[in-house]
Amino acid sequence: MQLTLWTYEGPPHVGAMRVATGMRDLHYVLHSPQGDTYADLLFTMIERKNTRPPVTYTSFQARDLGSDTAQLFKDAVRNAYERFQPQAMLVGASCTAELIQDDPGGLAHALALPIPVVALELPSYQKKENWGAAETFYQLVRNLVPTTRVERVEGAAPSCNILGPTALGFRHRDDLKEIRGLLAQIGVEVNVVAPLGASPHDLTRLGQADFNVLLYPETGHSACAWLQRTLGQPHTRTVPIGVQATRAFIAEVAGLAGIAPQEALARVDASASHSPWYSASVDANYLTGKRVFVFGDATHAIAAARFASQELGFQIVGLGTYGREFARDIREAANGYGVEPLICDDYLEVEAAITAAAPELVLGTQMERHIAKRLGLPCAVISAPVHVQDFPARYAPQMGFEGANVLFDTWVQPLMMGLEEHLLHMFKGDFEFHEDAAPSHLPRNNPTPAAVIPEPAPAPVEAPAPLTATATAVAAEAPAAPAMPAPGVAPIVVARWAPDAERELGKIPFFVRGKARRNTERFALDQGVATITIETLYDAKAHFSR
């Protein structure tokens, strides 16, 4: 038994629902107790879909337990077929129905419906949502795709399938648009996109493409591997997140399509690719070496770490994923950055790892957003699970050149916000910027006691006043890192701070304060100092500046 407050992934049947809901003319009958329909609202509320997911639930109750549930299931399948007239059906069990051991596949086949019925075996007590999506898509492909490859007609344009996008996928809608645009520019035709937007009939045409573009390994890899084994269709390995990855992707696609990579790159319009220049511009200097912690599904986490380190000049101080299926890739990538890989689906452990790494920016999921909020750290969302605001109305891909523009804005913005917020915080006790001060550009025609300029406030002990002049001077060239509130910085170290040393620490500009605290504590530990004094603080500073 595992104590869980938060889960990064739902059960595997939710993954199956993501495939079914992404497709057209497919219906899923799920053997499940009353209440499992809660999953519908993920699609109707978070993704704001305007139709019900194509899922029928048997809704069995306690009084049905016994032989009755099998009949209930058969009735549900028959009624769903008659009502929805799908081209194919999926049948399967949710976690509770798995325990009562009716056989959805066998029961459905006994009905001898005139359409393909694909039975899903989704082990709910071992596997999770992404695995469920991948397995469902794989079973559909395996059951519906003819095993003969259709060779390209002489003179026809090269073509590919785009595989992996699903319902409830993080930015799948816009990534797809971006990638379609790129492929069109290279001169590669798109045969079928699946699961998103495809019908079971469309799946039967998968063999007509020359190769597959695998956008999301988490959901599409099993199907791509089968298509490669069975039809000899190769698939792409590069996930085009970031400018460099996009260029590598174009070259890879060109190779698979039989086009010279240089020619393909020349065909692509990169004039709207702004992130390389933005990142090179002097304004972005302060991003250099910014400590960033990355967590998410493996695909997005690895891509984010690459973009952060190679295209923004950040330093990766943590890299992890909740998806065990791609743990090996994360380990490999983490080794490249010299950090410990974190493979874990316990958000308390993730929180501990973030606290220990003391990053200046967190890139993660919805959970990391809340962890970062609690720790007072800037954060941007790079991966599912996400909440409703990350299914935006505006165009917001992660992939391709526009995707890189979006990443630049999305990741840098919380840092700018962090700088703003902390400048304001820092000047709170300042004679001009205190919180009751009237706007300086407005005449004071109605002076109130609050508008009277107070004396510069003496530094309160618990909230040290900043050395304004120094702070401003340094702020001009300074990286924007928020100071972490003291409780957020987990003391890894036993050394105690003497009150005057703590006050002195408070005089250090906020954007280096966290680092100074860390360094001093590490120094104290190394030197066996039990109480950190002002002397220790400056000894440590001298030590680390060497």
Place this chain on the structure above:
Amino acid sequence: MNAAVIPIHADTGCTDTEILRERGQREVFCGLTGIIWLHRKIQDAFFLVVGSRTCAHLVQSAAGVMIFAEPRFATAIIDERDLAGLADANEELDKVVSRLLQRRPDIKLLFLVGSCPSEVIKLDLSRAAQRLSQQHGAVKVLNYSGSGIETTFTQGEDACLAALVPQLAPAQDDQPSLLIVGALADVVEDQFRRLLAGMGITRVDFLPARRAGSMPAVGPQTRMLLAQPFLAETARLLEARGAQRVAAPFPLGVEGSAAWLLAAADAMGVPQDIALQAMAPARARAEAALAVHRRQLAGKRIFFFPDSQLELPLARFLAREMGMQLTEVGTPYLHRQHLAAELAWLPAGTVLSEGQDVDRQLDRCRAANPDLVVCGLGLANPLEAEGYTTKWSIELVFSPIQGFEQAADLAGLFSRPLHRRQLLAA
């Protein structure tokens, strides 16, 4: 003149109406969802669901962002090792509980909440609760089922409160006291306490209390007044301990709140004129506040999908006080005795349905073509996309809607979507 013999028809509303009972796919929450508001009400209680990843995912989806504020609920996820043998599962549960209580030493009451998987594998949570109560002396451990196979949405609260009833102390004295049953928002609870005090009724307790240590006593002098319509099992167990149920409609709207308070007054021996006087200012305020919503709602046709068992009292309020026309009023479960007053007040001819076959009910809804549909979040956006105006029903459980001061807020929940549709169409 033979006026004296003109028969007087007692309008019995829907008392004898035949109810459409359906069975099929149910688009409803399971009882686990009750945790979301119960944990806010009992401030030192923790709810540990023993279930699958699905259960954890459900609670997380229903709790929205609330889950991050170090919530007092969690899931012990059963995995394949637990399924191998029951003894092992009990040991595992003990470990999880120990870890949990170490982390949260402030917890005084721990509910082990049963789920579909834990019930199907017949994990005996009541024995586990007894065992754990002994192991952790300072913490009382109780259990109830919030599974989908046994409970629908608000029935989770019924099961939880029913688990508390055997724990309540026996009432010591022979003075009558009033026990209001059902979790109410703190602000509503305080209003009722003030109104009752104004009538001279101060011997009032609420179940659940805000803290585990201050749960009310119960005995033959207890006058039990239900604040919620979904408390069948809790009421039955309280009656078994001698409490006498006070029959009343539910305190929704001005009329419902007044009748509910009058029933309390009557049960506690307070003369009607004193009770009416005590509630007069609040009642007048509420009536005035309702007028604006009545203009928006009067004459509009409304359809209720089943969700919380609040549907009948809500429909009664909207029909009688807001002038709405009822098409179908669906409820997951209809307790005829507890809802007798509501049934009598519903307009005769209202179509009532119990249970659900969602596709067929959607067909009926489309055929009725109502102006407003009350339904869950799984149906709301799809129906909006078809051109219907909807009011999502969960909000009716999470918002303070009972009593005079909330009557207009309650009406506002229904008038807002209609108003919004007008605004966007303009």
